[in-house]
């Protein structure tokens with residue numbers, strides 16, 4: 001079966017990296033960005049710059065631009081539209097409401113604190129988890145079409161609902177961004193001596209707050225409820241005796257985890273169970289997907 005073309009709207013770090021990776025593999029890739037420099041950089045990597053998009057159309061613009069990203073673009077009526085936004089419920093409520101069954105939300109769990117087309121890395125998705133939303137109304141053939149794009153650039157697909165995704169990333173992404181900001185602000189208040197002595201643990205703990213503040217703000221404010229709940233859970237942890245807390249945190253961070261190969265039928269409930277178990281899809285067979293789930297000692 002011929003693979004459909006991919007159209008990428010927003011050719012910055014994430015979109016430019018996706019377009020570059022697909023173009024390098026010989027796949028037809030169309031793309032558009034409001035920034036002429038991003039368009040030129042993508043064109044130099046083999047992306048056809050056009051406002052006419054078809055196949056799988058990927059919205060890779062900032063969260064604040066998602067709802068209007070397709071304005072002024074001609075999108076084929078058969079196209080399946082997905083997005084790479086870091087929060088899924090707000091995009092489902094805006095873009096998903098407009099496009100209905102043509103929309104499948106997604107979020108690759110990769111990227112750095114850099115932004116724009118100068119941060120493009122065609123290897124960005126290799127080995128990354130890519131959350132892909134399976135809502136009640138999601139059409140499985142469209143979900144599989146988007147999953148195929150993620151697999152094509154070396155990612156592993158995690159089936160989720162938008163609500164489950166937002167709760168999960170609050171704990172592992174949005175709270176870490178706020179904690180990094182709090183650490184940096186507290187160290188700043190501690191004075192120049194503390195900042196002069198800051199080394200590895202401070203650098204690692206504050207790395208993500210080097211991201212564009214507008215990006216971080218859109219992310220945490222767009223997922224305010226789950227992020228506040230996850231932050232409360234961190235406060236509860238901080239109130240525990242330090243020895244217990246350090247031991248428990250160390251145990252989670254150093255837990256040895258194997259994996260077991262699985263085959264999962266192409267069916268919503270089974271796919272979502274795989275995601276909830278911490279598993280991921282790594283390939284597609286006729287009536288199954290293949291993947292793995294974690295095994296604990």
Ligand SMILES: NC(=O)c1ccc[n+]([C@@H]2O[C@H](COP(=O)([O-])OP(=O)(O)OC[C@H]3O[C@@H](n4cnc5c(N)ncnc54)[C@H](O)[C@@H]3O)[C@@H](O)[C@H]2O)c1
Nearest residue numbers: 010012013014033034035060061063085086111112115116
């Ligand atoms: N940076 C990360 O670590 C990361 C990780 C996963 C997902 N995401 C998500 O991916 C999306 C893109 O993030 P990024 O880091 O690539 O941002 P970026 O700033 O690097 O790139 C965004 C690009 O979109 C373009 N753009 C803005 N409005 C546009 C519009 N209306 N039409 C066309 N192009 C437009 C900008 O010119 C820019 O080139 C965001 O929704 C973000 O939440 C980011």
